[in-house]
Amino acid sequence: MTEHARVARVLAAAGRVADRSDILGEEARALLPVFASLSPEGVELALGTHMERDAPPENIAALVHSVGRSPACHVVISANVCTAAVRAIALAVATSPRVFVRPSRRDPVVADLLVRALQEDSAFAAAGGEIALTEELDPHAGDEVHVYGADSTIDAFREALGPDIRLRSHGTGVGIAVVGPGGDPAVIANDLAADVVPFDQAGCLSPRLVLVFGTAEEAKALFVECQKAMVAWGERVPRGRVSADLEAAIVRYVSLASSLGACERLAHATVGLDLNPESLPLAPVGRTLHLARMPADLERARDLLMLWRPFVTCVGLAGETSGLDEWLSMFEPVRRCALGQMQRPPFDGPVDRRVR
Amino acid sequence: MTAELVAQSNTLHKAVQNFIGESAAGRSPQSMNALALAILAFQRAHCPAIAQRLGDWRPPAGEHAWRSIPGMVTDAFAHRRIAVHPPALDARVFRTSGTTSAMAGRGEHPLRLTETYEVAAVVWARKQVFDALRPAKIVALLPSPEEAPHSSLSFMVGVLGKHLGIPVSYFAPGDSLDTEGVTQALRAPEPLCVFGTSFALAAWMESIEQAVGVHPGSFCIYTGGFKGRSRELSKEEQRKQLGAALSLPSTRILSEYGMTELSSQLYECTHSGDAAEGFAAPPWLGVVAVDPLTLEPVRDGVEGIAKFVDLANIDSVVAVQTYDRIVIDQGRVHLRGRLPNAEARGCSLAVEHLLRPPT
DSSP states (O other): OHHHHHHHHHHHHHHHHHOTTSHHHHHHHHHHHHHSOOOHHHHHHIIIIISOOOOOHHHHHHHHHTSOOOSOEEEEOOSSSTTTHHHHHHHHHHHOSEEEEEOOSSOOHHHHHHHHHHHTOHHHHHTTOEEEEOSSOOOOTTOEEEEESOHHHHHHHHHHSOTTSEEEEEOOBEEEEEEOSSSOHHHHHHHHHHHHTGGGGOSTTSEEEEEEOSOHHHHHHHHHHHHHHHHHHHHHSOOOOOOHHHHHHHHHHHHHHHHHSEEEEOSSOEEEEESSOSSOOOOOSSSEEEEEEOOSOHHHHHHHHTTTGGGEEEEEEESOOGGGHHHHGGGTTSEEEETTOTTOOOSSSOSOOOOO | OOHHHHHHHHHHHHHHHHHHHHHHTTOOOSOHHHHHHHHHHHHHHHOHHHHHHHTTOOOOSSTTGGGGSOOEEGGGGGTSOOOSSOGGGOSEEEEOOSOSSOSSSOOEEEESOSHHHHHHHHHHHIIIIITTOOOSEEEEESOOTTTOTTOHHHHHHHHHHHHHTOOEEEOOOTTOOOHHHHHHHHTOSSOEEEEEEHHHHHHHHHHOSSOOOOOTTOEEEEESOOOSSSSOOOHHHHHHHHHHHHTOOGGGEEEEEOOTTOSOOEEEOOTTOOSOOSBBOOTTEEEEEEOTTTOOBOOTTSOEEEEEEETTOOSSOSEEEEEEEEEEETTEEEEEEEOOOOOOSTTBOOGGGGOOOOO
């Protein structure tokens, strides 16, 4: 089917951007450290490990099935995750053969390169695909507009678009990690780091909160192992540029976390621990992890998460969590996966499954 | 809480009230430094969050050691009880309006005794404002302390009215502002003190079609910046707008700076003819501008974020770290706004999404 074929060509284009020997791959590696504020190693991690460039046919079929159909699709891409344009454009080309892409002004790199690759791709054209970059959207009645970004951005579009234009939005969100009892804390910490380090934790899947269901000793052991894991990962993939505002936010978090329990500031990360949370603070991005030992009373544990619940887009699991199934159901229908896989969601539809 | 702890706390309350009294009488009170460190030691011994915040910190030698006390960030008030005493001994609990970085509800500031708060509020307000300007009434664009028992602002205004013998009328029952009632009250043929948050005053100004000519002996005290509009107004613009709405010169538009987490307030008073602008802090409230990245004090004249050492915060925490941007110049505090929380790009959750609208 042509939608499937167009999606496959998006993945092929992504393959070119991921390939450091391709001219598009060279450009991406030259520009992304500037636009995305990632280190060169962070860019390589993003492009080489986390950018989708192939998917099983059943996943592509599911992705195609997850979207509607329209004469044209206009997609507004956000700046948080430099490789997010792949899935966003794939969803758009599945929706329509005519796609207009408005990249983020803050980081247009991957979107620009993908569009260029697709414009040069005769197989994409043969599948009926047309794609162009645009600075201003100009949707017509019956078109779809896909917006990725902050809730405030989405609200602005919702107000501006008429009722004849369908808006699909993917807004503000955050990942959380849930660690059940048992399990090797060193392995869990490494898996957590594998989810935190990509994109310097800036994405809506990136875990910012680690909920530890277990004893205080287990929580403390994980706190120690998280520090080791973040140091090791930081040596291999240094954190990118930290703005003055972000640095101030991290300092603020350190002050707070020090009052609540313990906090360690590392070269490329910060890890805090609260063994008796009365509430759960939001740690800033930039590889900042807040570990909270959850109460055994699951009603109380549920209450602690109530303010977070609407914003959770992904739950990463480790340790023995079968006893938490009912508690975890409060996050449905968001994605759940093993820790270490949060930044590799299957290419089967939007990453964000929350009902809007 | 043992009788001994209560006794220690009572001793500190007396010491601070004595300090305030000596300051008010124009006499040199005992050392602020010694009192601040004594309060800190008491709090460190009895409040785990404060002990954890301080960690291994020890006061350096010298009369200015209080300046380096690590401040408890205002965020912490929403995540932990910051008090030496148990809830059963709360005389009052003030709650923030929700503008914190917490995924929690509101910050809380519990008071075991209110007398020191009251003494501090009255002595400084009298010295800064009410000795020179004597209103017949206070028109408060606030709920009453009974309607809003957790509002430190309503409590403070009630305390001022009670101790200064000035009747107070409140015009914000529930969450709504009685704009017509305010306008009616402002037409009284006697000098008034109009007191309100900038938010409430802005809402009142939007409700009137023309200026209200208050008695010329009146004045206005506003607190907070004019937020929530298309842009934040400068102080000069705020004074001009309020002055125009009330038919008062801008020298009669005063400003108060306080917060739920503190027991003391600062005032910016333009009526006195004192050329120095900026907020004046009472002698029992130390203000330090610190670098937001290092939390070390910066020089006078350099912008930093405000850390307060409030001797009146005896049963909570004496040193409070805020994220208000200030410059201290010639002993006055100039407010420059608030340090923004770092906004994660795009769809990643940032703190601003969690902030509740002001009430």
